[in-house]
Amino acid sequence: MINMAKRIAAFGEVMMRLQVPGYELLSQASSLHYTFSGTGVNISSALARFGHTGYLISRLPSNAVGDAAEAYLRKLGVNSSMITRGGNYVGMYFLENGFGARPSRVTYSNRQESSFNTAPENTYNFAEIAKDIDIIHFCGITLAMNDQVRRHMKALAKEVKACGGIVVFDCNYRPAHWGEGGYAKAKPHYEDMLQLADIVMMNEKDAMYILGMQTDQTERQEQLMELIPAVADKYQIAVIAGTHRHINNDNTHSLRGFIYKNQAFTFSNLLTFSIYDRIGAGDAYTSGIVHGEIQGFSPEKTVGFAAAAGMLAHTIVGDTPMSSESDILRAMTEAVGDVER
C-alpha cells in the first residue's frame, strides 16, 4: 500500500519525565533524572532512527524548559523545525519505579495549562505542514486533552488527507484523562479520527469499550477476530494493528502482535521478556508497523518487526525507543547472546 515514504510527522504534546533514580520513592530520594518524551516524540524519533525524517508538530514555551526540551528532542533525532514556541509551561510527570510486587507510580503535574494544551487556533500552519509530509501520526492521549486540541487534530488530519498523505491513529485510551463517563464522551471524537485514519492501532477492548461494539465471544482472541474486521469495514481502515500483552508471575511480560490487512490477520510469535522500562514500548510497536508499511514488508515481517521493536523498547532506559532497524532485525532472528565484542 504505502511505499518508501520518508517524511513523517507526529502531532502531540512533549512531556517532561522526572524519574526518581533506582527504586526509591519521591519521599525518600533527593534527585530526579529528566528526559522529554510523549507519544509523538517516541514515534518521530523511532522512525528517524529507521532512516526517515521524523518531525514533531507541537508547541513549547520560550524559556529554559522549552529550550531543554527542544535540545533533547534533537538529540533523539527528531526534526524540530515544525515546533512552535509560545505559552508558558511544559507538562510534567513524576515516575517512581516499581519493583516486583510494588507497581511503578506516575504522578502528573497540571497538564491542561501546558503550551501545547493552550495553543490558540492559528498556532500551526497545517496547510504548509501537510504539503511537507507523507504520513501523520496522532494518538488517543492527545484526543483526550480538550476541545481546542481536538480541533487542531482533526484539522490537521483533514489537511494531510487532502494532500494525499497517510493518517495513522493510535487509539490509546487513558481512563484518567477522560474522567467520569469517559467512553461516552470519547466515542464521537474517536469515530471522527477513525474515519480519517488509514492505519489504526487498537485491539478488541477499544472496539468494545470506546466504540460500544458487542460480541458473544468470551475469549480475547475470538473477540479480536470478530471485532477488528468489523471496525475496519465500518470505518474503511486499511490497516489495523495492535498487541495482546500478558504480565507473568515472574514479572516478565508476554506480547503477541497482530496486523489485520486485506481481510486477513497475521500474528507475531509470542515473545516473553524481562522489562527494564515499560513506558513508551507501545509506541515502538506502532513505529515498527508504520516502518513495515512504508518499506512494503510482508505482513509476517511487519508484525514480527513491530513486536521485536516493542520487546527491545522494554529493555531501553526512558520512554523513547533507541533501536536501529538492524538491532531489531537481529533480535527477530537470534537468541539472546553473550557480550558483543
Added chain:
Amino acid sequence: MINMAKRIAAFGEVMMRLQVPGYELLSQASSLHYTFSGTGVNISSALARFGHTGYLISRLPSNAVGDAAEAYLRKLGVNSSMITRGGNYVGMYFLENGFGARPSRVTYSNRQESSFNTAPENTYNFAEIAKDIDIIHFCGITLAMNDQVRRHMKALAKEVKACGGIVVFDCNYRPAHWGEGGYAKAKPHYEDMLQLADIVMMNEKDAMYILGMQTDQTERQEQLMELIPAVADKYQIAVIAGTHRHINNDNTHSLRGFIYKNQAFTFSNLLTFSIYDRIGAGDAYTSGIVHGEIQGFSPEKTVGFAAAAGMLAHTIVGDTPMSSESDILRAMTEAVGDVER
C-alpha cells in the same frame, strides 16, 4: 515587647525547587536535585531550629509529591500538623545556578493551580489555629497570588490579632507576580496587611514604590531614615526591620541590617561575604529579627543576630536556613577560622 513566645506559624505556599546540580543549564544536564521550600517553610524551620515550635499553615495534594513535601518539611523541623491535604499540584520552580558574570535563572511552572493557590474558602480552621499560636508570619509573595489567598491571609491575621497574637509581615514585593500596573494593584492589599502587622520587614524602596511615599532625599540611607519612621507612624507598627544589600564586583555581597523600634534606628555592622546560595537568605534575616524580639535581645543584638543569620544562610545549600542559635552567635563574634575539629 514580646517575650519568650514559643509557638510560631507561617502561612504560605510550599514550592518544589528543582535545581540543576553544579553549573550546567537545564538544556545541558540530565538530573535535578529537589527540595521543598517557600518563605513560610524557611521561617518556620529557622525558628524551630532556634528552639521554638514552628508550624506551617498550608495545603498540599494527597499524592506522592505532597507526601514527599510533607516528609521534607518534617526533616527541616517544621511541625506539619497544621497542613491540610487537598487539590492536585505543588508549585515548582527550576533553578539554574549562575557563575560569575552569568546570573542564576529561575523558571516557574504554573503556580496558580497549586493546592495552596486553589484552596477553597473553608480549607483552614483559622479560629482553632489562632488559639494555638503566639506569632503568625505572612509575606508579600503570598499576597500576590490571588483574591482567595488574600482573603485567607487577612482572615487569619485578624483571628491571630483577636487572640492577642503577634503578626509579622514581610513586604517582599516580586514584580513578576503582580504583573503590569503591579504597584497600584498591590497597594491596598499591602495597606491592609500593614494595618494588622506588629513586625514588618521592608525598606525605603517598599515605602516609595508600593506605598507611593515621597521623599526629597537621593541617598538610600537618608531615604530609609525619613520614610521608615513615617510608615511606622502611619500604620502603627511596633518594629520595622530590613536590609541594604550591595553586590560587589568580585561577586561577594555586602549586607547591613537595620531595625526601627521605639522611634530609634539601630544598624548592624556591614558584613561582606561569599555567596553559595542566594535564595531564602532574606528569610533567615527575618527569622533572626523575630527570634531577637521573642528573646528580648537588645536592638543591637537583634539586628546583629539577624544579619549574621542572613550571612550564614548564604553559605548553606538550599533555600532554607540551617544554622543553630549557637552557630549564629559564634559567627557574630569570630573571624572565619580553620577547620573545626
Added chain:
Amino acid sequence: MINMAKRIAAFGEVMMRLQVPGYELLSQASSLHYTFSGTGVNISSALARFGHTGYLISRLPSNAVGDAAEAYLRKLGVNSSMITRGGNYVGMYFLENGFGARPSRVTYSNRQESSFNTAPENTYNFAEIAKDIDIIHFCGITLAMNDQVRRHMKALAKEVKACGGIVVFDCNYRPAHWGEGGYAKAKPHYEDMLQLADIVMMNEKDAMYILGMQTDQTERQEQLMELIPAVADKYQIAVIAGTHRHINNDNTHSLRGFIYKNQAFTFSNLLTFSIYDRIGAGDAYTSGIVHGEIQGFSPEKTVGFAAAAGMLAHTIVGDTPMSSESDILRAMTEAVGDVER
C-alpha cells in the same frame, strides 16, 4: 482485645546504615548512601504511616551525626519528642549488597560505645513516658546489648504495664550479639520480657533454642503448632505471631505468616516475591500485626495484612517500611499490575 489505640512507642537504638551503592564492594567503591534505622525506628515509622503517633524512645549524641539522625527520623514520620540527647556516638553498620550467589555483607562499627548503649540510669523518665503511650515495642536485639540497656527495657515495660498499656516483644535473636554460650545467657532475660509481654513475635526456633523447649516433631510446621501454644500458656501471652521464610533457588523468597490467639492458629497465604532490600522486612510484618490488633481486624485479615506489609517492605529501598495502609490492602487483593498512571 486492643482497640483503636493511637500512641505507640518503640524503645531501641538508632543505627546509621552506610550502604555501598549498587553492587560494588567497600574495597571497590568510593561513596556510601546513608540512612538511619533500627527495629524501633522501623516500627514507629511504619505505625505512624498507618495513622498512629509513633514515638521512638532512644538516645542520640548532641553533634552533627545526632542532628542528622533526628532529622531523618522526623522525615520517616517518627515523633522525636521522646528522644534524649547525650553521649558521643551513633552505632553504624556498612552494607555491601549481594548479588545472586554472593550474599549481602554487614560490617558493624563499635556499637557498645553508642549514646544508646551507654545511657546512664536516669536517662529516660519512664514514668512520664508510660502515661503518654498506649503501646510499647521492644526487640531481642536491644535485649542483647548490655546490662544497663536491659535494665532500661525491663523498667520501661513494667511502667507501661502498670499504666495499663500493651507490651509488644519481638524475640529477634541475633547470635553475633550474644556471643559464645549465647542461648543460656539470653534465656533469663527473654523470660523476663515474655512475662511482661502481651504480643510476642517469635517462631518454633525461638522456643527451642532460646527457651530450651523440647518437641518430638521434626517438621517445622508441627514444631510450631506444638510449641507456640505451650509458650503462650506458660508466659500468659495473648498474641503470638511470626513467619516461616524460605529462600528459593531463583533468589525469590517465600513467606507465610501465622498468628496464634485465643487458642487458635491462623495462617496467611504463602507469598513468593523478589527481594530488593531484605533488611527490616520483619519489622514491617510486626507493624502489620500490631496495626491489625489495634484496628480489631479479624485474625485472617491481620495475618494477611502483616504478610503483605512484609512482602512490600522487601521491595522498598532501605530498612524502614514505606507503604501506606491502602498500598498494603491493595497488595493483598491484586495481582502485580502494569504502571499506575
Added chain:
Amino acid sequence: MINMAKRIAAFGEVMMRLQVPGYELLSQASSLHYTFSGTGVNISSALARFGHTGYLISRLPSNAVGDAAEAYLRKLGVNSSMITRGGNYVGMYFLENGFGARPSRVTYSNRQESSFNTAPENTYNFAEIAKDIDIIHFCGITLAMNDQVRRHMKALAKEVKACGGIVVFDCNYRPAHWGEGGYAKAKPHYEDMLQLADIVMMNEKDAMYILGMQTDQTERQEQLMELIPAVADKYQIAVIAGTHRHINNDNTHSLRGFIYKNQAFTFSNLLTFSIYDRIGAGDAYTSGIVHGEIQGFSPEKTVGFAAAAGMLAHTIVGDTPMSSESDILRAMTEAVGDVER
C-alpha cells in the same frame, strides 16, 4: 561587508572530552563526564544559537561512539547533515580540572587514527557543500593534523571562495601538535590559509612566531598595532580580530578584544571575570566576531559582543558556548545582578 548570511559550516574534528568531575585527579576518581566538542563544533553550535544554520563538516565512525557524538552535536544545535560516517575512532582527551595554584591538565589519546584524521581523499563532496553554505570556518588545530587533512582544508576553502563564500580562519597555533621545529613546518600552510581567508583570528604573537614577522616594539599593544595591519595588507585580509588575555593573581582572567577592519583598530573594554571552564572560550569570541560581521554590527558593537560572548563562555560548563544573542547583549550592558526570577 557581509550581510545577514545564514548558512555557516565549520570543518574540523569532533573530540570526545572525558572530564574528571570536580577536582580529583584521574588517579583518584572513578567516573568521567563526557561531551563532544572541537573548534568546529563550538563555532557551528554558537552560530546556530544566534539564529543561523550551523553545519559541521567532519567524519565520525559508524559505531556507538560515533552515534553518541552525532546525537550530542544535534543537541547542541549543530546540523549534522554534512557529517559523513567511516573510519573507526573518535579522538579523545582527558581533562583534570585545576584549582588555584594547580593548573588544569589535558591528556590526549591517539588522535591521528581518528575517523577525521584518516579520511581518504574523496570523503567529502566539497563542490556540493560549497554551494549550500555562505561561510566556512577553519582553524589552526586542524591544519596541524596531517597532510591529507591539510589537503581537505585547502580544497574546501578554494571551493567556497569559488562559490563566493566567506572564509574564516582562526590561527590557533598549538605547539604540541606541530612538534619540534613547528613554526617552520607550519608557516607555509598558514600562509596558504591566510591567502584564502577573509576573516582571520590571530594576534601579534602569531605574526611573530608563525609568520616570522619582526618588530622593534617591546610592548604587546604596540607590537599588535604594528604587525596586524602588515598581515592584513600582505595577505589581503578584510577583517583580523583577536584578544589579549591576562591571568590575574586571584585566578580571574582579564580579556580585551580587538578588531582591525578598514585600516582601523577597535578595542573592547577590558573585561575581568571568574573562570568556570577555560576551554573553548576563544571559539565563543570568534563566533561573536562572525555574527557581528553577518549582522552588520558596527566594529564597536562587534568587538564588544565578541568579548562578552567570550566572557560568558568562561562561565559555562563544557567547551561549547551556550549563550543566546540576548544573553550576550544583556551581559554587555548590565552589571552582574541578583538571581533572575
Added chain:
Amino acid sequence: MINMAKRIAAFGEVMMRLQVPGYELLSQASSLHYTFSGTGVNISSALARFGHTGYLISRLPSNAVGDAAEAYLRKLGVNSSMITRGGNYVGMYFLENGFGARPSRVTYSNRQESSFNTAPENTYNFAEIAKDIDIIHFCGITLAMNDQVRRHMKALAKEVKACGGIVVFDCNYRPAHWGEGGYAKAKPHYEDMLQLADIVMMNEKDAMYILGMQTDQTERQEQLMELIPAVADKYQIAVIAGTHRHINNDNTHSLRGFIYKNQAFTFSNLLTFSIYDRIGAGDAYTSGIVHGEIQGFSPEKTVGFAAAAGMLAHTIVGDTPMSSESDILRAMTEAVGDVER
C-alpha cells in the same frame, strides 16, 4: 605437580574500561565509570587475593592515564614493580550494559597504538624477570596483537621455562582480533605457545577451529573427551582445563568446568547462576585452576574451586575477580543464604 609456588606473573595489556552506568546507551548517558583491567590484570590480581604475589608484566605511558592505571592495579593487589613506562596511550573500550533481550555492547578505541602493543624489542628484561617468578601466564588475546608482541611472549615463555618455571596459556581466541582467515594465521602461533605450556585453558572448539583437529563426534561433551587428550598428548601438556557455558532462556548462565590431568577428566557440578558482569569471569576460572595446582588440591577440589570462582566473578562489578579463597570455599559448600550479619 606444582606445590606452594608463590610468585606469579602475567604478561598482557592493561585496558581502560569505560562503562556507561546502569542501562543507558552511550548516546543517552553523560558519564562513564572507569576501571583498568585485562586478562593479565585479572589473573595476577586474583592470585594475589589468594595469597600469592601477583606481578603484571606490561607497559604503560608516563602520563596521567598511566598513573591512574598503575594506582588502580595496586589497589587490586597487583605488584606493579615489573611494569615499565613508555609509549603514549592505554587501550580503551566502551561498555554499554545489555538488559534481557538486548546484549551488552563493547566498542574499542584504537588498541594497536597502545604503549603495550608498541613496546620495542628491549622493553622488558625477561632474563631478570624469569629469575624472580615461579609461574607465568599468557593468553590468546595478547597473541593476536602483532608480531612484536608475539616475539615478546615467546621470548618470555622460553626464559621462564629455562629457569624451571611453569607456563600457563589460555587459548582465548577472539575472532575480531585476528580478522579474515584468522584461524590459519593464528595456528602456528598457538602451536608455539602450546609447546611451551604446562597448563592450558581451552576446550574442544579451540582444538577444532584453531588447531584444525577432526572428530566424528557431534556432541560437545564427546568432542571434548576425544580431542583434549589428543591435544595434551601432541603438545605434551600436563594440565588442560576449561568450561562449557550455556546461556539459559531466563538470562541465567550454566557452567561446568573440567580438568584433564594424568590421562583423566574431572568435571565440576553444573552451576546455574544470575549474571551481574560477564566480562573477566573466565579469568577467575583460570586463576582457580592455577591456585588449585599450586596448592596441590585434588582434581575434584581444583575444578570445583575454579568453577565456584568463575561463578562468583559473575556477581562482581567489573572485569576483575574480587573473591577471597574463603569466599570461594564457602560458595562451594553452601546454598545461597540470607544477609551475612
Added chain:
Amino acid sequence: MINMAKRIAAFGEVMMRLQVPGYELLSQASSLHYTFSGTGVNISSALARFGHTGYLISRLPSNAVGDAAEAYLRKLGVNSSMITRGGNYVGMYFLENGFGARPSRVTYSNRQESSFNTAPENTYNFAEIAKDIDIIHFCGITLAMNDQVRRHMKALAKEVKACGGIVVFDCNYRPAHWGEGGYAKAKPHYEDMLQLADIVMMNEKDAMYILGMQTDQTERQEQLMELIPAVADKYQIAVIAGTHRHINNDNTHSLRGFIYKNQAFTFSNLLTFSIYDRIGAGDAYTSGIVHGEIQGFSPEKTVGFAAAAGMLAHTIVGDTPMSSESDILRAMTEAVGDVER
C-alpha cells in the same frame, strides 16, 4: 646530613574519612565520599610519590573495612607489608565542608576502640622493622591516643635509633585529644619524643604551650627565632622546621615555611593561595622537608620545596598529597598558568 635514604616508614592510625559531597550538612545530604588517610598515610604516600619506598606501620581489622583501607593505601602508593591485621574497627570521622563564613566541621566516631588504638603489646615486630627502614615518622596525634600506643611509639623510635635510622617527629598538638589539663599531661611524652628525634616539626607555640618555655617577645616571628634554637639545643635536634599560617579575609591562606639547621634559620617566600581541602596539607610540608633532607637539598631549596608541596596539597581533593616532585618544582618557579595541553 642525610643522603639518598630510600626506605621510610610512618607509624600511625588509618582513619576513614566520610565526607559529605559539596556543601551540604550531614542533616541535608544522603551520600558520603569515603577515603582512608591519617598523618602516617599522608607522609608515606607523599614520600613514595617522590620515589622512595613508603611503608605504613599500623593495624587494621580483618574485615571489609580493613580490606578497603588496605586497598586504598596501596592505591596511594603506600607499601602495606608492615600493616598487621587484628582488632575490630577503623577510626572514622565525618567531614562537612565549610563555605566562606561557615567553617568546615569534623565529627569523630569512637576512635579509642580502633584496631590501632587497641593493639596489644607484641603486635609489631619493631626489631625486624627497624632493620628494614632508614627513616621513621611519628606525630603528636598518635602520641595523644593512650598509654599503650605511646609505649609502641617510644619502643619503635628507640629501635630505629639503635639501628642508625633517622627519627622524624611532628609535634602536631590537638587540644581535643588531650582533654582538660592537656599540656601538662602531654609534656613528658613530648619530651621523650624530642629526645629521640632528629627532625622535628613544630613552631613557637609548641615551645610555649607544650614545653612551657618562656619568652618576652610578643611578635610570632621573634618568639620563633628565640625559642626554636633553644629547643634544638636542649633536645639536641638536628633539624627543626615548621610554618606560620595566616587566614586572610578573602578566605585565601598565606603560608611561610622555616627550617632551622646548623644554628641558622632559612625562610621560604610567603605563599598566598586558595584552598580546596585544608586537611593534611601540613603533612605535605613535612614530606617536603624530609625529602629535601634525604636529597641533600640546600636549606633554601628544602624550605621552598616543602612550602610549595604544602601549597599544592591545599588544591588537592582529600587529605593525602598527590603531587610529584616535578609538579612541586614547577610550582616553585612558575606563575599560575593556563590549561596544560
